[in-house]
Amino acid sequence: MPNGLIFARGAAMNATARRLWRLARQTRAGWWQGGWWWVAYKGLLELARHLQGQGQAAPVPVEEDYARWLITNAQPSGEERLQLRQALARLPKPPLISVVMATHETPREWLCRAIESVLAQSYAHWQLCIADDGSRQPEVTETLRAYAALDDRIRLELRAHNGGIAAALNSALALAEGELVLFLDHNDELAREALALFGLAAARHPAAQLFYADEDKLDAQGQRREPYFKPDWNYFLLLGQNYICHPLAMRRALLQELGGFRVGFDGAQDHDLLLRASERLTAAQIVHIPQVLYHWRMLPGSTAQAVSEKPAGWEGGRRAIREHLARRGIAAVVEAAPEASIYYRVRWPLPVALPKVSILIPTRDGGEMLAGCLRSLRTQTTYGNYEVIVIDNGSREADTLALLQAEEAAGRLRVLRIDEPFNFSRLNNRAVEAAQGEFIVLMNDDIEIITPGWLEEMLGPAQLPEVGCVGARLWYPDERMQHGGCIFALGIAGHAHRFLPRGEVGYHYRAVLQQEFAALTGACLLVRKSLFARIGGLDETLAVAFNDIDFCLRLGQKGYRHVWTPYAEMIHHESATRGQEDAPEKKQRFAREIALMQARWGLPHRRDPASNRNLSGDREDFSLAFPPPPWLPGEMLTDA
Numbered sequence: 001m002p003n004g005l006i007f008a009r010g011a012a013m014n015a016t017a018r019r020l021w022r023l024a025r026q027t028r029a030g031w032w033q034g035g036w037w038w039v040a041y042k043g044l045l046e047l048a049r050h051l052q053g054q055g056q057a058a059p060v061p062v063e064e065d066y067a068r069w070l071i072t073n074a075q076p077s078g079e080e081r082l083q084l085r086q087a088l089a090r091l092p093k094p095p096l097i098s099v100v101m102a103t104h105e106t107p108r109e110w111l112c113r114a115i116e117s118v119l120a121q122s123y124a125h126w127q128l129c130i131a132d133d134g135s136r137q138p139e140v141t142e143t144l145r146a147y148a149a150l151d152d153r154i155r156l157e158l159r160a161h162n163g164g165i166a167a168a169l170n171s172a173l174a175l176a177e178g179e180l181v182l183f184l185d186h187n188d189e190l191a192r193e194a195l196a197l198f199g200l201a202a203a204r205h206p207a208a209q210l211f212y213a214d215e216d217k218l219d220a221q222g223q224r225r226e227p228y229f230k231p232d233w234n235y236f237l238l239l240g241q242n243y244i245c246h247p248l249a250m251r252r253a254l255l256q257e258l259g260g261f262r263v264g265f266d267g268a269q270d271h272d273l274l275l276r277a278s279e280r281l282t283a284a285q286i287v288h289i290p291q292v293l294y295h296w297r298m299l300p301g302s303t304a305q306a307v308s309e310k311p312a313g314w315e316g317g318r319r320a321i322r323e324h325l326a327r328r329g330i331a332a333v334v335e336a337a338p339e340a341s342i343y344y345r346v347r348w349p350l351p352v353a354l355p356k357v358s359i360l361i362p363t364r365d366g367g368e369m370l371a372g373c374l375r376s377l378r379t380q381t382t383y384g385n386y387e388v389i390v391i392d393n394g395s396r397e398a399d400t401l402a403l404l405q406a407e408e409a410a411g412r413l414r415v416l417r418i419d420e421p422f423n424f425s426r427l428n429n430r431a432v433e434a435a436q437g438e439f440i441v442l443m444n445d446d447i448e449i450i451t452p453g454w455l456e457e458m459l460g461p462a463q464l465p466e467v468g469c470v471g472a473r474l475w476y477p478d479e480r481m482q483h484g485g486c487i488f489a490l491g492i493a494g495h496a497h498r499f500l501p502r503g504e505v506g507y508h509y510r511a512v513l514q515q516e517f518a519a520l521t522g523a524c525l526l527v528r529k530s531l532f533a534r535i536g537g538l539d540e541t542l543a544v545a546f547n548d549i550d551f552c553l554r555l556g557q558k559g560y561r562h563v564w565t566p567y568a569e570m571i572h573h574e575s576a577t578r579g580q581e582d583a584p585e586k587k588q589r590f591a592r593e594i595a596l597m598q599a600r601w602g603l604p605h606r607r608d609p610a611s612n613r614n615l616s617g618d619r620e621d622f623s624l625a626f627p628p629p630p631w632l633p634g635e636m637l638t639d640a
Contacts (some may be wrong), residue, residue, distance in 0.1 A: 040556030102168035110187035131171035134162035140357020272320035348460025358437030425538035468560030471520030485517035507622035522548030
């Protein structure tokens with residue numbers, strides 16, 4: 001059965017590889033292996049292997065990749081700087097930005113570099129508000145006083161006693177007069193154009209309240225490393241990891257409403273602030289600038305070096321998440337993520353009266369594969385209130401028919417027989433009409449469930465009113481990842497972290513944390529039946545490919561979020577019961593579906609909220625884009 005997600009470019013590469021394999025085998029069979037034909041055979045063999053391997057995930061980008069990437073993208077070009085100045089000059093009133101910093105026993109070298117990075121800004125409308133939290137080293141206060149005397153935009157408060165980071169930041173906030181407040185740690189650095197881009201974004205988006213950008217790290221030698229090219233607003237990822245972190249800016253009025261930072265959350269004060277802010281904001285009020293504007297210094301004892309350096313901060317983050325969910329009326333359990341103990345997992349509660357779930361499985365002569373799917377359902381589903389509907393699309397083989405008859409007679413499933421040309425969308429639409437559940441699960445017959453409690457895990461976030469679809473983590477039989485959410489890549493869409501070996505955490509741990517994607521695969525997809533009906537189900541003009549992508553995007557247009565969870569796991573024997581896209585009529589149909597998706601959604605060039613313009617659209621492993629995009633994000637130059 002299809003998984004609904006097929007790669008235009010990947011299909012072409014695989015077809016080429018199959019032709020090369022056949023040619024290589026024929027060459028070997030017909031000629032003496034010691035001659036030049038044997039050399040040709042080996043060359044064809046290697047080329048076929050290369051083509052079949054394209055699109056597979058390499059390890060997370062190495063530092064050499066980033067160093068090479070920075071050669072052309074470390075800073076804006078002269079033309080981009082001119083464009084930025086011109087865009088700022090067109091603003092009626094550039095916003096004043098208050099850069100807020102707390103210091104405490106900061107080594108002079110790093111403190112000077114942090115302050116100098118503000119003084120060097122290309123944007124002039126700023127003030128630097130510093131509160132020292134009771135430093136006892138004279139060089140700290142002497143350095144601060146010297147800088148305050150140097151530039152009257154620098155405001156300073158010297159606290160008599162050490163009260164902790166949250167209290168010190170609140171003291172610095174009290175000095176701020178800017179419309180926008182941006183936070184800078186005392187040993188980090190801002191990119192030269194950071195305030196210019198934040199000021200431009202604040203002016204261009206007057207309704208927005210929260211702004212953030214990408215970041216990287218500085219090692220002891222000052223070399224830039226470990227870039228984090230972040231997704232757009234991703235609430236569920238924020239619950240697992242403070243991915244926003246640095247740089248963060250907020251409207252000062254919002255900060256005043258929130259009461260600033262909460263004392264008692266030191267080490268997680270930013271995470272707590274973001275969660276409290278999210279309770280007051282919509283996604284449209286949160287702006288992501290996709291460019292590295294902050295350099296986080298890696299020092300011993302710093303969370304830039306390792307989150308585990310500050311265990312009290314981890315506990316503060318857990319408490320911040322738990323209290324945030326409690327304020328939302330959600331009695332969730334927050335614990336360490338099983339594959340990333342430095343981050344968090346939310347166990348979502350289920351209602352006392354468990355809703356009924358209808359699991360829909362299309363098949364045609366699925367035979368042994370279908371039997372394995374049904375067996376895993378029985379043995380791995382601990383949830384009690386569900387039904388199984390198998391949509392038999394004209395099976396003829398005796399073993400499949402006998403299996404369906406026996407399962408139906410035993411009362412373990414219902415069979416819906418639809419003997420007509422294959423159309424994945426139509427089969428599922430018909431089955432949803434017959435389903436009795438409040439929720440439905442679209443499931444391929446080549447799925448094998450391996451996580452007990454998978455349905456509870458998927459139903460948890462699906463209870464939330466803002467959630468549309470929930471998807472699972474799918475593995476190939478060889479324990480490489482098949483599906484970690486969908487990203488816009490490879491012609492139309494691809495699977496995030498595809499081919500990543502089990503045990504690896506992926507790009508900034510995103511292969512092991514619950515998060516949002518614009519789309520999910522239909523190989524195992526849970527959705528509320530009423531939402532399925534609200535948008536008319538799957539589009540039947542997309543008979544085989546991309547119907548799941550289209551379905552998710554249409555729900556997304558209505559404001560629903562789609563959640564991928566790594567805690568519901570299955571083996572996906574991908575499209576094991578369906579042939580390749582190599583017949584002429586299949587190729588024509590596939591081309592039509594590609595054209596429809598490109599015309600309707602502008603894929604793959606549509607901005608992907610789960611990815612980043614600086615990451616490759618030709619791969620599925622979050623590797624860097626080569627060549628890099630222009631330094632200045634194009635949307636920053638467009639007048640509102």
